Amino acid sequence: MKILVTLKPVPNPDEKVKVREDGKGIVRENIKTVVNPFCEIAVEEGLRIREAHGGEVVVLTVGPRESDQQLRTALAMGADRGILVEAAGDLDSLAVAKVIAKVAAEEKPDLVLNGKQAVDDDNNQVGQILAALLSWPQATFVSKLEPDMGCRKAKATREVDGGLETIEVPLPAVITADLRLNEPRYASLPGIMKAKKKEVKLVPVASLGVDTKPKVRVLSLTPPRQRSGGRKVADVAELVSLLSNEAKIL
Amino acid sequence: MDFTLPEELLIFRDTLRKFVEKELEPISEQVEEEDHIPDRIVEKMKDLGLFGLAIPSEHGGYGMSVLGQCVAMEELSRTNACFRTRIGTNNGIGSMGIVIAGTEEQKRKYLPRLASGAMTGAFALTEPNAGSDASAIRTTAVRKGDKYILNGTKHFITNGDIAGLSTVMALTDRPKGTKGISAFLVEEGFPGFSVGKIERKMGFRGSHTCELLFDDCEVPAENLLGREGEGFRIAMQVLDKGRLMMGACALGAIERLIELSTTFAKTRVTFGEPIINRQAIQWMLVNMAIDAYAVRNAVYHAAWKLDRGERVTKEAAMVKVLATETACRAADSAVQIHGGMGYMKGMAVERFYRDLRLLRIYEGTSEILRMIVAREMSR
Ligand SMILES: Cc1cc2nc3c(=O)[nH]c(=O)nc-3n(C[C@H](O)[C@H](O)[C@H](O)COP(=O)(O)OP(=O)(O)OC[C@H]3O[C@@H](n4cnc5c(N)ncnc54)[C@H](O)[C@@H]3O)c2cc1C
Numbered sequence: 063m064k065i066l067v068t069l070k071p072v073p074n075p076d077e078k079v080k081v082r083e084d085g086k087g088i089v090r091e092n093i094k095t096v097v098n099p100f101c102e103i104a105v106e107e108g109l110r111i112r113e114a115h116g117g118e119v120v121v122l123t124v125g126p127r128e129s130d131q132q133l134r135t136a137l138a139m140g141a142d143r144g145i146l147v148e149a150a151g152d153l154d155s156l157a158v159a160k161v162i163a164k165v166a167a168e169e170k171p172d173l174v175l176n177g178k179q180a181v182d183d184d185n186n187q188v189g190q191i192l193a194a195l196l197s198w199p200q201a202t203f204v205s206k207l208e209p210d211m212g213c214r215k216a217k218a219t220r221e222v223d224g225g226l227e228t229i230e231v232p233l234p235a236v237i238t239a240d241l242r243l244n245e246p247r248y249a250s251l252p253g254i255m256k257a258k259k260k261e262v263k264l265v266p267v268a269s270l271g272v273d274t275k276p277k278v279r280v281l282s283l284t285p286p287r288q289r290s291g292g293r294k295v296a297d298v299a300e301l302v303s304l305l306s307n308e309a310k311i312l
Numbered sequence: 313m314d315f316t317l318p319e320e321l322l323i324f325r326d327t328l329r330k331f332v333e334k335e336l337e338p339i340s341e342q343v344e345e346e347d348h349i350p351d352r353i354v355e356k357m358k359d360l361g362l363f364g365l366a367i368p369s370e371h372g373g374y375g376m377s378v379l380g381q382c383v384a385m386e387e388l389s390r391t392n393a394c395f396r397t398r399i400g401t402n403n404g405i406g407s408m409g410i411v412i413a414g415t416e417e418q419k420r421k422y423l424p425r426l427a428s429g430a431m432t433g434a435f436a437l438t439e440p441n442a443g444s445d446a447s448a449i450r451t452t453a454v455r456k457g458d459k460y461i462l463n464g465t466k467h468f469i470t471n472g473d474i475a476g477l478s479t480v481m482a483l484t485d486r487p488k489g490t491k492g493i494s495a496f497l498v499e500e501g502f503p504g505f506s507v508g509k510i511e512r513k514m515g516f517r518g519s520h521t522c523e524l525l526f527d528d529c530e531v532p533a534e535n536l537l538g539r540e541g542e543g544f545r546i547a548m549q550v551l552d553k554g555r556l557m558m559g560a561c562a563l564g565a566i567e568r569l570i571e572l573s574t575t576f577a578k579t580r581v582t583f584g585e586p587i588i589n590r591q592a593i594q595w596m597l598v599n600m601a602i603d604a605y606a607v608r609n610a611v612y613h614a615a616w617k618l619d620r621g622e623r624v625t626k627e628a629a630m631v632k633v634l635a636t637e638t639a640c641r642a643a644d645s646a647v648q649i650h651g652g653m654g655y656m657k658g659m660a661v662e663r664f665y666r667d668l669r670l671l672r673i674y675e676g677t678s679e680i681l682r683m684i685v686a687r688e689m690s691r
């Protein structure tokens with residue numbers, strides 16, 4: 063089984079981000095870049111499938127040259143090789159999906175595994191657009207995945223509002239990973255040492271012949287409103303009165 | 313000058329940061345209560361490669377640079393000190409003697425097991441009457457045919473109760489002083505070797521410090537490390553790196569103390585305001601940060617020097633004094649900032665306060681290290 067896993071480098075979600083002065087992006091300086099947690103789950107799933115069924119796990123990132131570190135982290139977890147499509151600046155979901163589609167057409171994987179969304183923009187689009195571009199079936203928000211190579215299909219359990227849905231998709235297919243799919247392993251020291259010898263192919267985005275001109279323009283970013291301090295009330299009656307008259311939520 | 317860490321180290325640091333936050337920190341109080349690290353955690357430490365950081369790759373380890381080992385120790389020191397102590401002997405004094413002076417046979421026999429964590433190493437020099445003054449040791453080793461017979465008592469030996477292999481210093485030629493000290497590789501189960509008392513101590517719970525008893529203990533002659541009389545010299549060679557590591561451990565602890573204290577100061581309100589708004593508190597935090605900055609640069613610089621193959625006896629001694637004394641000061645400030653809470657069991661700063669105190673005593677007391685620096689300065 064050949065599995066293509068995509069990785070998005072994102073600003074560390076544990077750090078406080080600031081909106082840039084022009085209001086069109088965030089300040090990147092001094093913010094650590096990490097692998098999008100959902101993509102990490104996708105890598106782990108790819109590794110588990112390979113361990114059970116054999117095959118190859120290829121990791122793919124579309125991003126700046128420095129994303130090499132995130133790819134190496136995935137290689138240290140156990141992925142076999144990496145592809146870094148070098149692109150400066152932010153690409154929108156469509157552009158990224160087009161790039162992945164192009165790579166998938168070349169690599170011909172049985173499965174493409176994406177994170178269900180990236181924790182920076184929370185767009186939740188790439189997997190879906192990719193499936194459409196490739197005309198492949200898709201299973202999104204997957205919390206359990208059982209591929210069956212013999213019958214060239216996969217059973218996927220999806221987390222939907224208020225419950226679980228189990229569907230079957232023929233392969234090749236696009237799968238997007240949800241939080242409960244697995245608990246990713248660490249990049250161990252033995253893994254890191256092995257990763258040093260693994261291949262990361264650098265591909266300039268321009269060489270792919272894909273139109274990456276953005277269709278989406280960010281007009282502005284607004285930070286969440288600062289929380290104002292709490293207020294003490296004397297009794298329940300005052301609380302109820304404030305909630306209905308001042309806060310107007312009752 | 314380039315201060316960026318190599319990519320592989322950045323990845324490993326991230327791994328350790330996550331491992332500490334997700335797996336070690338949540339059980340650090342449990343370990344404190346039970347005085348024992350759960351086996352499943354030790355297994356995870358093995359999987360991560362932590363027991364073999366320093367052991368060369370041709371012997372089953374990962375041959376990390378000294379800088380890399382410093383980064384690893386720094387990260388692991390952000391939580392209960394027993395965790396990094398669990399792997400400390402295997403990466404330091406419990407294995408490095410073999411790396412430096414071992415025969416091919418000894419290396420093949422022991423290093424892969426130490427690197428994987430299948431075997432824990434210990435180092436036994438200190439005796440009831442010989443700590444700083446190692447030349448005063450009384451444990452003897454007498455050659456008898458193809459064996460040495462060891463007699464004596466070691467005390468305060470870290471990981472002594474769980475060690476599969478202890479490097480033991482014993483006198484083969486008393487009149488020669490330190491030049492009469494030889495090093496022996498003693499396996500658990502050798503006839504006449506046993507573990508005595510396990511000490512109750514101020515801190516470092518989860519890590520055991522033990523007495524080792526040698527009663528006509530039989531050690532095969534091929535387990536002599538180096539030649540007769542080389543034991544002390546071998547130990548001293550290993551110590552420079554050990555002291556640097558101590559500096560890295562202190563650094564990790566200081567960084568954590570700053571975080572804990574800052575978070576606390578932001579949320580603790582007195583007289584209607586968070587205490588972090590008070591200059592008295594700010595200056596304590598600032599002084600901790602200034603100290604951490606100085607310590608970091610000193611530790612990393614000495615590591616860089618050692619990685620270039622330079623002699624760092626003076627630097628390593630200075631780094632250990634600077635880092636460990638600074639860490640104790642930081643722990644004191646951290647407890648002060650926490651007020652009464654800082655004195656309560658279950659608060660990390662209370663634990664750090666006790667644990668860090670050890671760092672000024674073992675692997676060379678501050679006094680002995682200052683003597684070493686003085687000697688180096690007058691060379
Ligand atoms: C928790 C713990 C773990 C340990 N683990 C190990 C281990 O794994 N292996 C091992 O071999 N040892 C270990 N030790 C022993 C440790 O290295 C010694 O305790 C340390 O070297 C000090 O020796 P001492 O206790 O005999 O103190 P002493 O040497 O008796 O010193 C007492 C005081 O006198 C000072 N002093 C001594 N000589 C001089 C001098 N010439 N000038 C000025 N001041 C002086 C010292 O600095 C100290 O303040 C451990 C100790 C502890 C507490």
